[in-house]
Amino acid sequence: MDFGTAAGDETFRAQARTWLSEHVQAGAGQDRRAWERTLGRAGWIGLGWPEDGYGNRTATLTQQVVWAEEYLRSGAPPRCGHIGEKLLAPTLIAHGTEGQKARFLPPVAAGDELWCQGYSEPGAGSDLAGVRTRAERDGVRYRITGQKIWTSLAHEADWCFVLARSEAGSRRHHGLSFLLVPMDQPGRIEVRPIRQITGTSDFNEVFFDGAYARAEHVVGGEGNGWRVAMSLLGFERGVSTLAQQIGFAEEFARVLRTARHTGAADDPVVRDELVRLWAELRVMRWNALRTLGSPGDARTAAGAPSVAKLLWGGWHQRLGELAVRVRGAAAAAGPAEWSVAEPYAVDADQHLFLFSRADTIYGGSDQIQRTIIAERVLGLPREPKGDAA
Template sequence: MTTTLDVFRAEVAQWMHEHLRGEFEPLRGAGGVGDEHYDPALGKRWEQELARGGWVGIGWPEAHGGRGLPLLHQVVFHEEYVRVGGPGRIGHIGETLLAPTLIEFGSAEQQQRFLPGIRNGTQYWAQGYSEPNAGSDLANVQTRARRVGDEWAIDGQKVWTSWAKESDWIFVLARCEPGSQRHQGLVLLLVPLAQPGVTIRPIRQMTGVPEFNEVFFDDARTEASLHLGAPGAGWRVAMALLGFERGVSTLGQQAQFEREMQILLAVARANGAARDALLRERLSHSALTLRAIRFNALRVLAGTEGAREALIAKYAWSNWRRDFGVLAADVLGAAADRIDDDPAAQTLRRIWLASRADTIYAGTNEIQLNLIAERALGMPR
């Protein structure tokens, strides 16, 4: 019997097949800004195409311009988007991180000002959290914000800022109370990037592309009203935003992992690596572990489990993908060290290089294990 979810799945697949072609064909299967041949301008036009089709903000409440689709429909969208070959989303930070935070903490004026641009694919955002001495230990942020008349003045530095060069705005976690420490005295500000007080320097990775950036604030300015939550209470807002980061969009990430797994399996069959018993065992273990990670994400999103299950998610997927990168290199064999035009080999080589960072960004392994020990298992600090 055909269900409403089946109908919706077919609708997503048909739209993707009809629109991910022609001008947008070069984006098929692209990972995003971190890919060597990714065209950010084309990626932004794709965001606008998605917006015209009604596929941006599908989980937002209708009152805020979204479609208000239930969780299972959002899961289906992410699965079909990746299955058909949808590229990495350059609007991801605005749509899935900032927008829910605006809806929960923003004023009506802020929501009316920023949500339409995110929804229409005409405004792009970067995340200003990490600093040279405040990465996994985010509470150590040293960027300063002070009130000057009807503005905030910001001084400091952010680093590992994804896509800053392609963004219009950045949300910045800064210290607004002199003498405050750790989680106290912080504010989350919305700051325009196109101004004299902001300098962006790309960081070229060993993959050859500058996905990340350093962002320097030298008396940068933003309007006094552009803070989310009360000044001094920014830590609460910042943590809520990170909660959205681990929301339903993670299923799109896992669908991308599944596509990468299928690429690896195809390569292993083609080059004979699948005939090696040890590699076959590792491939099977990797595929089963990915399935378990997906089931854990589904039960967390469904609300049937508590914080313990949510806390293991980042540690689980990042270590899985790091190991997957090593497995990909082993399956490729000597081809892992070559540069050629084979799309599958290019994808696997990129994963091998890029996955080394997965256990570092968004909270290192060490930080994740501390969180699991203290918050999930109740162990002493």
């Protein structure tokens, strides 16, 4: 297949590059919410949505890839609205009511409302069907009780989409509902940041103590949460994976420069690993483009996100290992200056090594991805589960 861009894409690239060059530096002092609103006013949020008056501009698939690439290359700040734009919005477009789309899509497109994802729990991470958070119908509302963990941006979010058990006594993927929950509920929702070994707090624990969600804010209907949740996970690995690979390419280039500077690249084993990592990065890009451009049959489509996750998770871990190995003993050194604010500060290579340890776990562990491929693509017998209903 043709892995190039289509007619008109270079014009779109020039427009994106010009806008970013004019606004990235101007917005350098903005907080993250202000930057989201800047993107929203220019219509750069929701490029892949349909043109239905939600405040977004539309773009072809290849133009969405172009925007993602130019955004990464411009040095623009990390997005804090991507969960609403890339996960919630496509899910609402596929499964939501017209009222839900009219209520929630325009604020996302404008950068006015931020979202977080309430999926993982202490006893239900990669095995998402084990969620125990409860949602009990109370007239026109649901009362939600339980705990979520590893919730990115929960400390900043206005809303959370929550997978909860709405049918008492149900097990596994039965009896779940997908609810839209406002985060501004003092006394009912508590957010606790999780401090990581990198010194940052990107994730949070979220405790729901009778928090409410309106009955009309159940997406896909009561009891259909598993279907909606699985649909969302497919959107999670769409065009954004190509932007992720731009970041990977920049990290690889940094590791390559270090290997040359330290002389590690003279080692034939290191050279072989560098070539392998470079080739695999190209394969990941081609695989992502092929998957996006050709939906294939239902079974292949079901396995494509899992294949992508397996490819990049292990690749990124090996890059992190190589990043510290080519630096030698210097990779184990701490910061030149110690501070109370950052008692365990790390540089870019150390952060890459430490953070990539989780790549084969979060977003669905490698074991779960292989099980999905085995059962849904290859048609192998399902893995036995002792509490399956």
